[in-house]
Structures are given as structure tokens and as C-alpha cells.
Amino acid sequence: MESTSQQIVIHPTYFPSIATFAALVQKDVIWEAHDNFQKQTYRNRCYICTDKGKHMLNIPIKHVGGHEGRQKYIDVELDNTYDWKKVHWRTLETAYRTSPFFEFYEDDIRPLYKGNETSLYEFNLKTIQAISNCLGLEFSMNKTSSYELQPKDYFNARFLVEAKKELPIKMKPYIQVFGERHGFIPNLSILDLLFNEGTNTVFFLKNQSLEFLDV
16 A cells, blocks of 8 residues: 555655655655754765666765764755766767757756755755756745654655665656666656656656555
């Protein structure tokens, strides 16, 4: 049984996975704004498919935690001493320039890689808002006012941020650029679905089962 709660609390992540975006589309979202930053999560990475297969795009951050190295996610700063934005955009261009809808959405996505943001949290929200705008979806502005270990008023979907955890997700295959070479790779970044499926993306997301929310 998948969750029947309409409100979920979730972390804003870098161009979220398809599963996460399906939850964003089908539920009312509240962004977690008071947790501690953790490494090896989707907070600063996403996965796409290149000619070599599944590929990670990782955002470098400044590690300036306080006692015990802890740092609030909302306080984490991007490390722009390395031109990661240029590298990420070139990688996306190379991977998806032959996809059916890359040129259609290119002008909506490219500006994200030219800004001077310093906050990882705010940059991630911008990536989600950009996709929402591309798809004509409403973007949630709601954020938590404090951290609750076990939220009482909404469903806790914060586990979706865990990049190392494979979700037991059933995802209908769609045509991917390098599908003939690598087979279908499920639950990549929402960018993979957008560039390959374009205007069909919203229909795909609305029809994706959310059974994985109850893992």
C-alpha cells in the first residue's frame, strides 16, 4: 500500500530523481529546511546517462562544519573555485544533444549554469523550480519551521535523499538516448525523463506508482 497522505516533507535535491519528482507532482510538498547536511546524498549529486552508462554529476561544496563537523544543510555553500557548472553543462550537452527534447528545453536549463549562487539549498530549489516551469507545474514555497525527527502532520519522505539506497521502484521503461547500448536505466535525474519524453513527462510522473514511499 502506498502512502495516502497528501502532504510530504522532502529534501530539495539537485535535479531530483524521477521517483522524487513523481512524489512532488502527486503530493503537496513541504521542503525540509532544518536538517543537518550529510555526505553521499542527492543533496549535491544527480545521475544521468552518458555514452558510458550511468554517470554522476557531483556539486563540490565547502566543508566548514562546526563541532563534530556538523553543518546545517541550509548553510552549505557551493565551492565555486572549481568551474563545476561549466563541466556539468558540457556533460549534459554531450549526453542529451541527440535526445528529442534537449533543444526544446535547453534555454530553460542553461541559465542555471551561469549564475553566481553560493547556497546549495537555494540552488537545488532553483533546479526544481526550473523543471516545474518547463512542465507547467506549481512550485511549492512551503518550508519546515523546525526539525521533527518523526513529523506528526505530514508523511516523512526525507529518505528519498539517500543516494546509496536503491528504491524498490517499478518504473515503466521509456526510450533513452543510449538505451540500445546500456539497456533501460530507471530512476535517473528528472533531466533524463524531460529530455527524452518532453511533453509526456507530466503524464509519466502522474502515473508513476508511489509504493516506494512506504519502504
